[in-house]
Amino acid sequence: MKNRLLFLGPPGAGKGTQASLICKEKGLLHLSTGDLLREEVSLGTQLGKEAELIMNKGELVSDQIVLSIVEKKLSKSSQGWLLDGFPRNLMQVELLEKLLKDIHQPIQTVLLIEIDDETLTHRMLSRGRKDDKEDVIRNRLKVYRDKTSPLVNHYMDLGILKSINGCGNIEDVNNRIKEALN
Numbered sequence: 001m002k003n004r005l006l007f008l009g010p011p012g013a014g015k016g017t018q019a020s021l022i023c024k025e026k027g028l029l030h031l032s033t034g035d036l037l038r039e040e041v042s043l044g045t046q047l048g049k050e051a052e053l054i055m056n057k058g059e060l061v062s063d064q065i066v067l068s069i070v071e072k073k074l075s076k077s078s079q080g081w082l083l084d085g086f087p088r089n090l091m092q093v094e095l096l097e098k099l100l101k102d103i104h105q106p107i108q109t110v111l112l113i114e115i116d117d118e119t120l121t122h123r124m125l126s127r128g129r130k131d132d133k134e135d136v137i138r139n140r141l142k143v144y145r146d147k148t149s150p151l152v153n154h155y156m157d158l159g160i161l162k163s164i165n166g167c168g169n170i171e172d173v174n175n176r177i178k179e180a181l182n
């Protein structure tokens, strides 16, 4: 299996859930920008304070903040990695491509988790995180459509995109992902 992966999909699609399973199984570094930002928030750092205000509105945190977090982690990894929730717009794609070129570690496969808005909204409301409120979720879906979904065409044009259906239970989705990555 390839060991430099990117999981793409709308908020609540299960990127984090599935990325954890795949990373545990394959020994990859799990790099979730959402988790890393939430860690900064819980530590009460200056960066965390700035990020929290933006995350609670469902907007994207600044590209430079996110890149600096990713850069630190990626440069330490030797066993392969899975990017979860990053990049989220075309500027982040550009910044990431430059970074990966510098360390000679191009992405091998981008996996798109596809799922309908109703299921996403239901999952996020059941999770009940601070940014899982109905109006914030609506905005996060809009931000995904406006800023993140153009990445699908970008990676399709590069010939490295695979997509799977994200509906169904965690195990079924996991099996679909493993099949797609084989």
Ligand code: B4P
Residues within 6 Å of the ligand: 009, 010, 011, 012, 013, 014, 015, 016, 017, 018, 033, 034, 035, 037, 054, 055, 056, 058, 059, 060, 061, 062, 066, 084, 085, 086, 087, 088, 092, 123, 124, 126, 127, 131, 140, 166, 167, 168, 169, 170, 171, 173
């Ligand atoms: P993220 O932390 O990336 O979170 P997410 O997109 O909401 O969730 P994910 O798709 O990982 O779903 P999960 O597995 O948790 O982003 C949060 C915020 O951080 C963003 O809005 C933004 O502000 C900021 N941010 C992050 N990255 C950024 C970047 N690169 N640039 C700028 N800002 C950035 O699953 C959702 C729920 O569904 C869970 O409760 C899970 O248990 C459940 N679930 C999963 N799979 C299921 C299944 N098959 N069946 C039933 N339930 C399931």
